[in-house]
Amino acid sequence: MNVSKRTAMTNEEVFILLDLVEANPIITSKSITASTNKLKEEAWTNLTKSFNASISSTPRSTDQLRFKWDNLKKMARKRSPDFMLSNLKVRRV
Known part of the structure; x- marks a missing residue:
């Protein structure tokens, strides 16, 4: 698989990635034991295969998806405080 040419991900690809990550809860697990790390690696490998099978554009590597x-x-973390501040301002009015 040739992934040397880098192109920006489309919104459709981002949504597919989000769906696949959501379907693999081990990826978002905060556990860092050797066994969960191995499971995470396997999950990312499977996720990459599923991702590349579901898109027709440039195939992506596991590293690119991660x-x-x-x-x-x-x-999301960067925007979260702004979102919370705007909600607090709206509530005060």
Whole structure:
């Protein structure tokens, strides 16, 4: 699989990734034991196969999907305080 050319993920690909991560709860597990780490690696490998089977565009590597997932989590954490502040401001009015 040639994944040297990097293209931005489409919204459709992001939604597919989110659905696949949601279907694999071990990926979001906070446990870091050797056995769960092995299960996480297997889950990411299977997720990558499922992801690439469901898209018709550029195939993605496991590393690319993990990196995108990490970036999505970072963006969500970054936006969360802004969201909470805007809700508090609305409640005060």
